[in-house]
Amino acid sequence: MSIKYSEDHEWVDAKEDDLVVIGITDFAQEQLGDLVYVELPEVGDECTKGENISVIESVKAASDLVAPVSGSIIEVNSRLEDEPEIVTEDSMGEGWFIKVKLSDPAELDELMDEEAYNAFIEE
Template sequence: MSYKFTKDHEWVLLEGDVATIGISDYAQGQLGDVVYVEVPEVGKEISKADELAVVESVKAASEVYSPVSGEIVAVNSELEGEPTMVNEDAMDKGWFAKIKITDASELDDLMDEEAYKAFIEGLE
């Protein structure tokens, strides 16, 4: 499965019925040096567009919103001790949470990599 993106720069990678969520490389670049990440609790039910995580950088604090609904089944607790992983590897090791999704059709609203690249080019 390939990455899907939101207009708020979150990414989703679906494996079976579990979606891994993080922020895009573009987003981490806009934030600057990440100094703190607050991840959600495992077991929490979350709805699409709910706040999933908080990222604080030297520039600002930003909320990360969930692109899908479901139950949080894992979080990247390493980010609490090493928030710079978001800057170093936003699209892999810098993930925030894994959600067992309840409605796969929510992914239909997201952009593929090509559409997302065009979207961010329009922002620059």
């Protein structure tokens, strides 16, 4: 499986059929500027596609992380609570936010592939 992208600038990496890792894209990270705080959901929380699951605070402002898929949160990257700058340094890798067990894997098909996402941010 390749990495998929949402219109809210998250990446969704499907590790298994129903298990995904979610983070924000490099484009999003650049738009936000220096991050100073990340508020993560709790392990065990349910998330619903389109709803806010996390808050990302940059020097400038607070922005919401919108769930790109639905499911239950099985792991959060708690390193971000003390070192939000990891997102700036490596948004697609070490700076991941959450791991989600999908309730509806078909939602992945609604996301963009890399080519479509690159075209989307060009607009």
